[in-house]
Amino acid sequence: MKTNVYVLYGGKSAEHEVSLKSASAIINALDREKFNVYPIYITKEGVWCSLGLLEKEIKNVEELQVESSQKVAHSIGRFLIETLKVGEKNIIFPALHGTHGEDGTVQGLLELIDVPYVGNGVLSSAAGIDKVIMKNIFEKHKLPQTKYLPIKLHRWKEDEEKTIKEIEEKLRYPYYVKPANLGSSVGINRVENREELNKAIEEAFLYDTKIIIEEEMIAREMQISVIGNDYPKASLPGEFIMERPFFDYNAKYIDGKIIPVVPARLKPEVTEQVRALAVKAFKALDCRGLARVDIFVTDEDELFINEVNTMPGFTALSMTPVLWKATDGTTYSELIEKLIELAFERYEQKKSLLWTRCTK
Structure with missing residues (x-):
C-alpha cells in the first residue's frame, strides 16, 4: 500500500509565497510509485483547501492555489473528515515557513490528531522561530553567538x-x-x-x-544542514557569494544573483568544527528530523552561531538539498524520503510511551 503524503503549504504568514515554491518542489520530487500525494493549500486567511489526489507535475505555483469562502475551523474539520484517509498509512509534510506553520502551532494540531509529520515538534519549532528564545537557549548551552x-x-x-x-x-x-x-x-x-x-x-x-x-558580525556565513533524530548528522557547510550587504528576501527569492559555493572554502579542521557546532545547536533546541544551522566564520576562524531554521526552504535556490548532494550524493527525492522515514521513526518512538499512569 502506498503512503499518503499530505503536503501543507501557503499559510497565514509573510513567507506564504516562499512556501508555495518549497511545496511545488517537494510535490514534484515525491515518487508516485511509493506515495499518493495530496496538496493542502492554506490560504492567507488560514483556510485549509484540499486539491485532491495529485498525479501530475506542478509546472507553476499558481496551480497550487485555490480560493475558498470556508471558515478556518470548518475547513480543518473538512480536511480531517473528507480528505485524511482513515485506516491507511498517512503522513503530513508541513512545507510551511514562518508563523502559523513553522512556529509549533500546526505541529501542536498534528500531535492532537495523532498523525505522523515531517520535521520538528512543538517545542523546537516554537523556540526555533523565536530568535530571542533561541538565543537565550544557546546562551544557556554556552554556544558562541553575536x-x-x-x-x-x-x-x-x-x-x-x-x-x-x-x-x-x-x-x-x-x-x-x-x-x-x-x-x-x-x-x-x-x-x-x-x-x-x-x-x-x-x-x-x-x-x-x-x-x-x-x-553586525564581520564574517562569512556558513549554512549547514542537519538531519536525524537521536543521532543527527551535519552536512558539509556551504556559503553564498552575494552582491548585497546581507542576504535579504530579494536576494534569496527574486533577483537570482546569488552564487552558492558548496562545499564552503574552509580549512578541513574548521569545516569539522563548523559541522560539530551545527549538531550542538540542533541538540540544544531538541530538534528532530531536520534543520538548517547558520554559522559565522571570521577571518581568524572563530565560530559564532547566527540562527537555526527548523523548516528550511526547499526551493531551487535552497541550500538543504544542495548540501546533502555534495556531502554524500543524496538526491533531492532521496532526501525527501529520508525525512519521511525519520518522521515515522519518531512517531513510532512516541507511540511506545505510556499516556496513562502506570499502576504496577
Missing part, C-alpha cells in the same frame, strides 16, 4: 528615546534589526545610524510585537 538585545513593542511605545539610548549603550553600530518570529529575511534591515535604526525598528514591529537588535 551580541543581541530584545525589544518589546510596549516598551518602544512607552519611551522610544530611552530604548534607542539603551541599544546604543549596549551594542555598537552597525546593527541588524529583525522581527523575533519570522524568517526568509522578511522585515530585516541593516542600520548604521540612529535615523536608520528608528525606521528599521518601526518596520520590524509591523511583523511582530517583539524584535531583536544584533551587532
Whole structure:
C-alpha cells in the first residue's frame, strides 16, 4: 500500500509565497510509485483547501492555489473528515515557513490528531522561530553567538528615546534589526545610524510585537544542514557569494544573483568544527528530523552561531538539498524520503510511551 503524503503549504504568514515554491518542489520530487500525494493549500486567511489526489507535475505555483469562502475551523474539520484517509498509512509534510506553520502551532494540531509529520515538534519549532528564545537557549548551552538585545513593542511605545539610548549603550553600530518570529529575511534591515535604526525598528514591529537588535558580525556565513533524530548528522557547510550587504528576501527569492559555493572554502579542521557546532545547536533546541544551522566564520576562524531554521526552504535556490548532494550524493527525492522515514521513526518512538499512569 502506498503512503499518503499530505503536503501543507501557503499559510497565514509573510513567507506564504516562499512556501508555495518549497511545496511545488517537494510535490514534484515525491515518487508516485511509493506515495499518493495530496496538496493542502492554506490560504492567507488560514483556510485549509484540499486539491485532491495529485498525479501530475506542478509546472507553476499558481496551480497550487485555490480560493475558498470556508471558515478556518470548518475547513480543518473538512480536511480531517473528507480528505485524511482513515485506516491507511498517512503522513503530513508541513512545507510551511514562518508563523502559523513553522512556529509549533500546526505541529501542536498534528500531535492532537495523532498523525505522523515531517520535521520538528512543538517545542523546537516554537523556540526555533523565536530568535530571542533561541538565543537565550544557546546562551544557556554556552554556544558562541553575536551580541543581541530584545525589544518589546510596549516598551518602544512607552519611551522610544530611552530604548534607542539603551541599544546604543549596549551594542555598537552597525546593527541588524529583525522581527523575533519570522524568517526568509522578511522585515530585516541593516542600520548604521540612529535615523536608520528608528525606521528599521518601526518596520520590524509591523511583523511582530517583539524584535531583536544584533551587532553586525564581520564574517562569512556558513549554512549547514542537519538531519536525524537521536543521532543527527551535519552536512558539509556551504556559503553564498552575494552582491548585497546581507542576504535579504530579494536576494534569496527574486533577483537570482546569488552564487552558492558548496562545499564552503574552509580549512578541513574548521569545516569539522563548523559541522560539530551545527549538531550542538540542533541538540540544544531538541530538534528532530531536520534543520538548517547558520554559522559565522571570521577571518581568524572563530565560530559564532547566527540562527537555526527548523523548516528550511526547499526551493531551487535552497541550500538543504544542495548540501546533502555534495556531502554524500543524496538526491533531492532521496532526501525527501529520508525525512519521511525519520518522521515515522519518531512517531513510532512516541507511540511506545505510556499516556496513562502506570499502576504496577
